[in-house]
Amino acid sequence: MNKARLILSLATASLWYRRRVLTLVCLTLTLSVTLLLGIQYLRTEIRQSFTSTISGTDLIVGARSGQLNLLLYTLFHIGDATNNIRWSTYQSMAEDSRIDWLIPISLGDSYRGYRVVSTNDQFLAHFQYGSGKPLTLTNGHWFQDLFDVVIGAGVARDLGHTLYDPLVLSHGGGRTSFSKHGDLPFRVSGILAPTGTPVDRAVYISLEAMEAMHVGWESGVAIPGRTLSADKARERNFTPEAITAVFIGLDRPILTFQLQRELNQHSTEPLSAILPGVALSELWRMMGQFENALLGISGFVVLTSLVGLIAVLLTLQAQRRREVAVLRATGASPGLIAALYTIECVGLAVASCGLALILGAGAVSGFGPWLLEHYGLQVQLRPLREEEWLLLGAVPLASLAVSAIPALNTWRASRRQGFGSPEPD
């Protein structure tokens, strides 16, 4: 007990005495532990935000394709649809008693690089993200007029759009398009609240507007004289011939697999029905390899700084021979001196971990709002999870392991310690 207190007080005094040199190593270790912890923390947060891109939707149905492809173009607006679904197929689905609600979506156009999603009011009513959070509008209302458009929070922020701004959609995808629907300008009727999902980065119009825009575009370009004017378009009634995909919510989720099998075997048209949760986790598994590599690399960074710490401690050992001589002659055992080295090394690691926690908490609370605003990433300060504590706890343990090198070294040397100060060399 007395010995332990002596070692602790000696170690504290010794660390403080050598603070100039040790501050730098401690800083290196702090930064690397912050990196390690930060990556583990962020990947949990990002996975959370990624897998909560969609919720409440039981099936996504599109033309026959792979499940990742379907997920990517319907939800993340990456890539293009392989084919469309006939409107009649959509209608037959709508009559199915097992289906509670459907959101039809039609893709194809873009607005300054952002996808145009044409849908109906079911999208606002039933699309959910996170843990069942519905979409809300910060400004204005969902589209009512044929040429109303609702924009995502990210689009509004990036392009600086406000309510009632006019905008002209482009035909096809891509940031620069040469064919624009210039004769039929739209008007912003509402802006969605930020969600941190791809919903923020899209523009929403009605299915009818999509049809109206494309009258006279059957050959792929506008044929003069055959396109409609806005007023003429408002007089007509449009029913789409085809849509790109349908989001489906069921009355009883237990029937999901049954319906999925039926849709996949649909006789009149080849369809693919996917479970969004399953597809999302498959997509995450692919990206997970990358984040594991990242975590591994940061683990090596921590190990490198620990080796740096040991190198410094070994260098200091030469300077400490006189002090060891004094302690030995006063009756300290070689074990006590080895323990002194170990405690110092572990003490430094614990201090670095503490500093890393403070640094990390500061960074998360400082950059969190900025990340949400600029990248739509929801990163909040939360208590550490078990695996994060384990990772953090592994650092002092690793330092304990590597401290065996200087400790054994000094233990061996102090057993051979003679009387008096060794010659400085």
Next chain:
Amino acid sequence: MNTKTVQTSDALDGGSLAIQSKNVRFCWPGQASELTFPDIHLPRAQHLFLHGPSGTGKSTLLGLLAGLQAPASGRIDLLGRNLGDMRAGQRDRFRADHIGVIFQQFNLVPYLSALDNAILPCRLSPLRQTRAGQAPENTARELLKQLAVPEEHWHRNVTKLSIGQQQRVAAARALMGNPEIILADEPTSALDANNRDRFLDLLLTLAARHNSSVVFVSHDQALAGHFHNQMTLEADS
């Protein structure tokens, strides 16, 4: 060479001799020549002056007496206990309990204050803590005062002290908790004549007051006059 011995009347428990050694030989690893040491016979509370030119193994002998090394052959008894019967850990504990040391220089733990350096033996040995009285810190203050270490230096970084002051702090540490034996290895070699005599006087007076035996090693024959017992180490041929 043998020491003149003066028998003291009051034999303390554990034998009346502070140090007794017989036929002690030692060989540093990797060195061919073996060091042979004369026998020592030192009663308690008496001081011994150990004179010898450099290379005669003065520091080696002190290392053997302190139990830091074990002799190749021969026997050393301290306070009636045979060092050869003890394991390394026991010798460390024995040294903490019964021996104070003063080196030629670099005597202090650089990151402890003068006061903490002086108290160090009490923290390593419960026995010396008990002997130092109720409050070892007060005892240390008293010793530092007696050894004329200015009070404003007690809490300061010891590396800021002069060599003379450092050696006096080391003497305070050696005397702390009244160890029976004090081993001093040329503690005055870095001091000027004036400081040297004052240091030696203080050390021997205080050691006598604490009933400690001082084994004082020096190549400076001029100091021999302060001691009753003298011994000279000779270089082996």
